[in-house]
Amino acid sequence: MKSPKTELLNFVRKLTNSKDIFFNEKVVASEKKYGFVNAAHVNLMKAFKNIKNDIHVVLDLYYHMCSIEMTCEELSKSFLIFANDGVLPYNQENIISLSVSKRINATMQLCGLYDEAGQFAFKVGLPGKSGVGGGIVAIHPDLYCITTWSPKLNKKGNSYLGFKVLEEFTTITQSSIF
Numbered sequence: 001m002k003s004p005k006t007e008l009l010n011f012v013r014k015l016t017n018s019k020d021i022f023f024n025e026k027v028v029a030s031e032k033k034y035g036f037v038n039a040a041h042v043n044l045m046k047a048f049k050n051i052k053n054d055i056h057v058v059l060d061l062y063y064h065m066c067s068i069e070m071t072c073e074e075l076s077k078s079f080l081i082f083a084n085d086g087v088l089p090y091n092q093e094n095i096i097s098l099s100v101s102k103r104i105n106a107t108m109q110l111c112g113l114y115d116e117a118g119q120f121a122f123k124v125g126l127p128g129k130s131g132v133g134g135g136i137v138a139i140h141p142d143l144y145c146i147t148t149w150s151p152k153l154n155k156k157g158n159s160y161l162g163f164k165v166l167e168e169f170t171t172i173t174q175s176s177i178f
Contacts, residue, residue, distance in 0.1 A: 015078040027067035072147040083145045116156040123167045125176025136162040
């Protein structure tokens with residue numbers, strides 16, 4: 001049986017059709033060193049029996065998930081299934097159902113940029129997901145996926161410039177879903 005980290009990496013490689021995606025172990029170490037809030041959340045969920053697995057295994061997988069190194073193009077490719085109703089565009093393989101794709105897009109719309117999700121919905125108007133490295137990916141269901149990357153984070157922990165670029169992009173192209 002493969003480890004959860006290996007399965008995760010293989011899944012992302014499948015989504016992107018690229019074997020050149022790896023974990024950044026320096027980011028993993030940093031996440032582990034400063035992940036007190038994440039550890040508290042996992043412990044709280046475990047206390048309420050919402051997590052069955054060992055919390056150290058869960059946290060390790062999460063920290064590795066946060067450390068996947070990709071280009072903007074690879075990140076866009078990994079999220080294209082959410083713009084394409086759960087289907088991989090390069091081979092038409094159905095990875096997730098339309099219903100699951102719809103729910104993931106809705107979840108991204110509601111909380112993909114954490115405390116700034118409402119502002120992102122208001123200003124950008126697309127489901128999106130941000131990462132600790134300064135990346136933001138946004139989905140226009142049935143049309144496209146777009147990714148920005150700029151490491152300067154704002155006070156809410158999202159890419160300052162990436163947010164602005166996506167806001168300008170959907171304003172100019174009039175491609176907000178609202």
